[in-house]
Amino acid sequence: MSIPQSTSRDDPARTAIKISVIGAGFVGSTIAYTLVMRGIATEIVLVDVNHARAEGEAMDIAHGAPFAKMSSIHAGEYPDTADSDLVIITAGANQRPGETRLDLTRRNAGIMVSVARQVARYSPESVLLVVANPVDAMSYVAQRTTGFPPARVIGSGTVLDSSRFRYLLSRHLDGIDTRNIHGYILGEHGDSEFPAWSLVNVAGMGIDEAAKAFDVDFGQAVRDDIAEQTRRAAYDIIERKGATYYGIGMAAVRIVEAIVRDEQSIMSCSTLLEGAYGLENVYLSVPLVLGEHGVSHVLTPDLTAGEMAALHASAEILREAQDSIEGTWQ
Numbered sequence: 404m405s406i407p408q409s410t411s412r413d414d415p416a417r418t419a420i421k422i423s424v425i426g427a428g429f430v431g432s433t434i435a436y437t438l439v440m441r442g443i444a445t446e447i448v449l450v451d452v453n454h455a456r457a458e459g460e461a462m463d464i465a466h467g468a469p470f471a472k473m474s475s476i477h478a479g480e481y482p483d484t485a486d487s488d489l490v491i492i493t494a495g496a497n498q499r500p501g502e503t504r505l506d507l508t509r510r511n512a513g514i515m516v517s518v519a520r521q522v523a524r525y526s527p528e529s530v531l532l533v534v535a536n537p538v539d540a541m542s543y544v545a546q547r548t549t550g551f552p553p554a555r556v557i558g559s560g561t562v563l564d565s566s567r568f569r570y571l572l573s574r575h576l577d578g579i580d581t582r583n584i585h586g587y588i589l590g591e592h593g594d595s596e597f598p599a600w601s602l603v604n605v606a607g608m609g610i611d612e613a614a615k616a617f618d619v620d621f622g623q624a625v626r627d628d629i630a631e632q633t634r635r636a637a638y639d640i641i642e643r644k645g646a647t648y649y650g651i652g653m654a655a656v657r658i659v660e661a662i663v664r665d666e667q668s669i670m671s672c673s674t675l676l677e678g679a680y681g682l683e684n685v686y687l688s689v690p691l692v693l694g695e696h697g698v699s700h701v702l703t704p705d706l707t708a709g710e711m712a713a714l715h716a717s718a719e720i721l722r723e724a725q726d727s728i729e730g731t732w733q
């Protein structure tokens with residue numbers, strides 16, 4: 404006898420979670436693997452223009468089924484993604500020799516439009532998690548293409564950067580558990596991102612008090628070094644191994660978990676600001692609350708004047724990127 408599973412998003416007894424991952428390269432397949440290991444989805448569909456790659460990755464992960472939590476994983480085409488609860492987009496092209504960042508952004512925007520149209524067609528009620536870079540601009544393209552409410556189109560944003568930041572803070576604070584260190588990288592997932600030092604919190608202590616408690620130096624030079632290491636992390640990893648995928652895989656799955664389990668967890672994802680922080684119509688990362696319908700609240704903790712200026716400067720850069728691809732979806 405089989406027990407029927409409910410798939411309606413509004414049904415409190417819903418147990419089946421279908422997640423589609425578009426782009427089965429390093430990042431997409433690592434996300435799929437992590438989803439299986441964490442037992443978050445009941446069905447995972449991998450889609451890639453290179454169908455053989457998607458098939459190979461799905462087979463490789465599926466063969467570990469006896470050692471993971473129950474879920475079915477398979478490669479497919481867009482019709483197979485129908486009625487996904489959540490769709491993760493990692494499809495993107497890499498920079499060609501001599502290609503500018505702007506040209507790459509335009510090329511990736513074209514890919515994003517073609518993918519987002521299919522998502523809107525087959526999973527119109529889904530929450531969309533954009534991971535492909537440049538993630539803020541790609542989230543904007545995905546939202547404009549699908550016409551989904553902005554709350555349902557989220558960029559992984561600086562969740563990974565904030566986790567790198569917390570890791571570096573932990574190393575400087577005698578290795579205390581990173582889960583007990585709260586702190587956020589805000590703005591662009593990229594060169595104009597910055598740590599909001601005024602929001603760092605360790606057991607209710609701000610950064611200066613924590614520095615005293617652990618008897619460590621958190622002067623400007625140390626802060627600048629931590630900010631720089633956080634900002635440079637992806638470059639440093641790519642220089643050594645050619646790509647980054649484990650950290651983003653774990654970060655993306657943590658975002659997915661908060662959504663499918665309706666956790667109302669706080670993270671720094673990329674979202675469309677519509678007035679918060681005095682900013683309009685730009686995707687960037689700020690602390691927000693995530694649950695089953697996507698973003699339920701955008702939080703606006705007090706920032707220092709310097710942090711607010713850095714956020715606006717980052718928004719300016721992102722708006723230029725958005726302007727450069729405006730209308731791609733028409």
Ligand code: NAD
Pocket residue numbers: 425426427428429430431450451452453456493494495496497514517518534535536537538559560563592646647648651
């Ligand atoms: P990759 O080249 O290994 O994989 C990309 C995959 O996308 C390839 O398999 C390719 O065939 C597929 N693809 C291309 N066009 C497609 C289309 N139209 N439809 C379906 N699939 C398509 O690259 P990767 O290392 O997996 O990185 C993927 C993206 O994730 C890149 O944009 C990368 O910059 C980004 N990334 C983001 C973060 C983050 O923090 N947001 C971190 C790491 C990587």
